[in-house]
Amino acid sequence: MIEAIGLGFGSLDLHGDLAPDGSAGLLDWLGLGRDIPILIWLTSLLACFTLTGVALQNIAVAMIGGPLAWWLACGIALLLGALLNTLAANGLMRIMPSFETTVISTDDLLGRRGVILEGTARRGAPARAKVVDQYGQAHFIMVEPHNDRDEIISGQSALIVRREGPIFFVLPDENTQLKPI
Known part of the structure; x- marks a missing residue:
């Protein structure tokens, strides 16, 4: 009742x-x-x-x-x-345990940095990456390089720049234009 x-x-x-x-x-x-x-x-x-x-x-x-x-x-x-x-x-x-949940859109991961966990990300061959959101929660996504000629190996950091469906596209952190001033 x-x-x-x-x-x-x-x-x-x-x-x-x-x-x-x-x-x-x-x-x-x-x-x-x-x-x-x-x-x-x-x-x-x-x-x-x-x-x-x-x-x-x-x-x-x-x-x-x-x-x-x-x-x-x-x-x-x-x-x-x-x-x-x-x-x-x-x-x-x-x-009593306190519960606090957070929900973010997958588009909120754009502009964040992630680390390639498994495999080598090549165009047409995505690799698994880990991204941490603003609440400290880890998200595991599939990524491909934004540029056709780039390869991002396991353990390397990358910047997420766009998303098409379930695949995120990233730029490797070795790109000098992405370094902070």
Whole structure:
């Protein structure tokens, strides 16, 4: 049900801010406004509710000789469980891996330097090259020399100048016009 609601209302901004200056909202206080998936947060809340409810009823049996009324026990367990879940969610957030993805177009590799990994790049015979993008991610592409007479051997660096379909065309770094001033 939560997943279905998330699909329908995923774009809504549902922050229940308690402080007018925006310092801490209700969802942040409950531990939900952070980088923790809602299903993990909900599981943690239910576990905290269950543990506090069982502990509360055991204490009531030991102290007054019988369990509390269900509505009273549920209300107290929900309040204490929510407080305990705040601590649990903050602890879980520290150990949860954070995911950050980046997507670039293949045309964003143009103008970057790559290193030939396997083979010798000749016109009509591409070689495999490794290029690192602006986010530090390695891309493995097939390259051919831009000029018909060039050959780029394994381990040599080259500048990517254009792309036609899946093949990138490169100029070897030995070209003096490509050296920085």
